[in-house]
Amino acid sequence: MGIKALGIGAESDLDALCDAQEVFLDLVLVQQIADIAAGRPADNTVEIKSLSARDRERLRAALHAVSPLEDLTRDLLF
Secondary structure (H helix, E strand, C coil): CCHHHHCCCCHHHHHHHHHHHHHHHHHHHHHHHHHHHCCCCCCCCCCHHHCCHHHHHHHHHHHHHHCCHHHHHHHHHC
């Protein structure tokens, strides 16, 4: 059972975290595919300079969404 189903935490915060995770996974996966295609080992880094303006904005918004994660975690646990 997920946190939202338990009614713990603000739904908007939890939705923003889910959206941020989707962005992070999307950007890492695209980078890994490019790395493999170029013969480089895939890892978890994303080459920021190669991102489009739209993807940079998506990343910026995702990073903003996870910035209160430590406080949210503490609130949910205690």
